[in-house]
Amino acid sequence: MLTATEQNRHILIVEDDADTAEMVSIFLETAGYTTATADSGEIALNEITAQQPDLVLLDLGLPDMSGLDVLKQVRASSFLPLIVISGKTQERDKVVALEQGADDYMGKPFSQEELLARVMALLRRVGWTPIPDPKLNVRHLELDMARRQASIRGKRLQVTPVEYGILVTMMRNAGEVVSHDELLHAVWGEQYQGDYSVLRVNISRLRQKLEENPRHPSYVVTVPGQGYIMPLKRP
Secondary structure (H helix, E strand, O other), X not given: OOOHHHHXXXXXXXXXXXXXXXXXXXHHHHHOOEEXXXXXXXXXXXXXXXXXXXXXXXXXXXXXXXXXXXXXXXHOOOOOOEEEEEOOOOHHHHHHHHHOOOOEXXXXXXXXXXXXXXXXXXXXXXXXXXXXXXXXXXXXXXXXXXXXXXXXXXXXXXXXXXXXXXXXXXXXXXXXEEEHHHHHHHHXXXXXXXXXXXXXXXXXXXXXXXXOOOOOOXXXXXXXXXXXXXXXXXX
């Protein structure tokens, strides 16, 4: 059951197949969300600007432009939660979408229950504001939990909800190895166990923002065969 806050969430469904769009819309509205649909990239971008939805479900196969181009334009100015839904199920297609800034990727066909679980998980990550630690600090990296802002050496970082979740988990466990599955469970939820590509791509994106040299990271360091560690001292 959705909380009162979750019931106010507005989801934009970007899908050119009318039957699929209607099915997803009816299912999500039955679950308690409000929805709108867009059947082209241009309409979707206009809706995002005008309506400012809480989450976007984006099909890649649109009639007027690639869904990846829509994703790039959205990410140029916003970290709006976004899940790609596509008939392309190859690992490379998934990786490309995640590298471009998608928070999640679902292949068609999909179950309504899985879609709802992923929507709820992403929205709850966005709304998650832990109370006990108002600020976390590791070396030059600071996380302001109340404002949901990250900064390094005083410069604010533009991070997605997923990247923010990774930072929270790694900073709370600074100096200790966090296994791949522990990080997946903490940030994405139990349904992502074993989905290492989504983890790998988001770690790579985060390093581009954190590290002076992403090829030789000092904040999110790989521990071969185990997971990742955020060293308390520069390695």
